[in-house]
Amino acid sequence: MVCKRSILCAVACGLFIFTALVFSVHSSHAAVADSFRLPLDGTWKISQQFGVQVPDPPVTDRYHLAEDVGRGFEEAPIFATANGTVKHAASHTNYGYVVAIEHSLPEGGEVCSVYGHLRASGLAGLGDVGKGQLIGYLSADSSETAGTTMPHLHFGIRSGAFSENPDPVDGQFRYRGYGPSSVMGEWFDPIDFVGPRLMPKFAYGNRLMANRDLNVRNLAAGADIGDQL
């Protein structure tokens, strides 16, 4: 009997360890970012386009690395653009609170989505998030947004896996809001990137694809697209 109990115990322990290992391995990889959504509900009205030159004398080689989207004075909720892992959630000078999420793409490789000018309270913790999960709120407090009085989201998409290391080009914070032309190649226009990935590929017919392309153009023009997405 003792022997049988020992065997049973050994089997049970083995199963437990195996299950724990499988779970830990599985949970260390966030779900693939197989579709995307815009991080704000409602109208996507761009107040500053991606890639525009915004000189800050004496620095003239300075470009916007994201799109800015406002919501009046509302501290609107911000949602993860796709499945991924929150790798960074902290305050930065001239930026307020920033969340960076790393996404694994279905075709391989990674990108990081960046959400700037957020409120201190309600900020996401580090770890896996699902597409559409609440990760924070816009802030109307200028002390939190480094002087910005109109709440707005700074939404950027940078190529590559997340890194805490400074940008190799100039040693600045890698997920900053503005950068020299030499770093522009590391960033996507968020709408060009997110637009074609708004839904899983299998959900599209040709007609939907055409509508989607139209929506993307409207978004880029700052038009009110209502609930089309």
Ligand SMILES: [Zn+2]
């Ligand atoms: Zn911005």
